[in-house]
Amino acid sequence: MNYDVIVAGGGPAGCTAATLLAQYGHRVLLLERDRHPRFHIGESMLPYSEPVIRRLGLDWSQGSVFKAGAVFIDEATGQEMFFQLSGEHRAYQVERSEFDRRLWDNAARFGVECRDRCPVAAVEFTAERVAVTTPEGRFQGRYFIDATGRTALLGRRQRAVERIRHLGRFALYSHYAPVREELADALYAHGNIWILMVDIGWMWVIPLAGHKVSIGLVSSRGRSQGLSTEALFQRYVTASPRLQRLLDGTRRQLPVQAEANFSYLNHRRYGARFISVGDAAGFLDPVFSSGVFLALTSAARAADRIHLGLEAGTEADPELHRPDDPAHALGFNTMYAFVERFYQSDLIHNVFFEAHRDAAIKQAISALLAGNLWSGNNPWQETLLRGRFGR
Structure with a gap:
């Protein structure tokens, strides 16, 4: 044919x-x-995907959770920084x-x-x-x-x-449900993705429809502490007071999944x-x-x-x-x-958590996190590219 x-x-x-x-x-x-x-x-979408979704003739809000932005969190220090992503275009957790x-x-x-x-x-x-x-x-x-x-x-x-060997990482993840009503109200009010900084890497928390959350841990192989994927994942889930509050009363919906060497x-x-x-x-x-x-x-x-x-x-x-x-x-x-x-740098602590001191820097970071990559007027983007590719 x-x-x-x-x-x-x-x-x-x-x-x-x-x-x-x-x-x-x-x-x-x-x-x-x-x-x-x-x-x-x-599962976490970026706002600047929306023009393509519109061309496809889809309403991607159906069955999805509105995503206002991203919150970067260091529980060890108590630092948090929110970046607004949805604006001209909207994003969703799917x-x-x-x-x-x-x-x-x-x-x-x-x-x-x-x-x-x-x-x-x-x-x-x-x-x-x-x-x-x-x-x-x-x-x-x-x-x-x-x-x-x-x-x-x-x-x-x-x-x-x-x-890309220097970006060699592995990810462990699972889903949990149901999030308790009083916690879900706060979590789903803005639908933000949480990025939790931990000593071996970082974790994600993504609210999904039906009072479900996606939890993931990303690290490098050399920092797995000799534990099985199940034990390593569980160690970091239980070590987080924030996650323990969120997951109280939930059940894991699927076995711990693993992905490796994905870059x-x-x-x-x-x-x-x-x-x-x-x-x-x-x-x-x-x-x-x-x-x-x-x-x-x-x-x-x-x-x-x-x-x-x-x-x-x-x-x-x-x-x-x-x-x-x-x-x-x-x-x-x-x-x-x-x-x-x-x-490769302390970007989170030196730039992200300090972004409130410079509105222009925070806006530039938010633009990149939203997927606004082709505007031609983001000086922070130019700095990133010059530092990496010399352009």
Whole structure:
């Protein structure tokens, strides 16, 4: 069967690219190896994702918790700093299984042919076409989008994926419910994500719908204290007075989950008749919740560029996406430098917790935390990039 575009991966990046291309009038096949709904971490959204969500025709407030901002907390010193994120655009805390399912169903609503439990076994490129082999058969198209997340199907086959070793971390996480009514009222009034600084790294607290919270611990392997994942996670959950108050009376909803070595770059992001988007193009540490945001924005740019190529008959040009390189690099490199500074300097205590002393600095940090990366008028962003990349 023949399509204009074949997309591998039914997460946020794949569904976004597929939906936008279908809106342009192209025939799109979307392949997903699992079946929705399926569990996924990455529940805290950024406000500057909202323009893409609107293009998709979705109301992402449904079934979600409004997120006003982010609170960074050091329980050892009692320091706290709140950064307002929602303003011109709004953000939400989402249950990823439901959020991803809605994106999938929305793609089908716009005419995308969606096939789940259909993993890609092989991808072959010729000068004229791309052929994709799956358990359900062989499909042909004019263009291929790799949105396979951390599987990074094309990048790994091309040996183009490189770990960012100095950002090598592991994450442990689980869900708890139900949060007691009196605590939930305060937690859900603003829906803020909490970032708790601990001696081996940091923890996240994300309020989800249904009086549920997502709790995570992020650290480096060398600081695991020789404990099992279960024991290490439980040690830090029980050591926090704030978490103990919040979780009193709750039950853990799933076993402790683990992710490791999640920071990497794909050095061959695009070529003749293909592009990798979202996590397949690279992934950073989750501390600033940039994963889904970069997935949505990169997928939207890719879809727009592919549409132009298909319309002009130039989709086979290996340089089709080169005009978007500056925007892609600015977004990814800003978050890269931000994350790197977070771990390699005392950014939290020297800058974040002191931001109340300088309104301009606090506003600049809030803009980056919200995903406002392409305004061209954030001097703190320029400082980050110069310090890391010398630009």
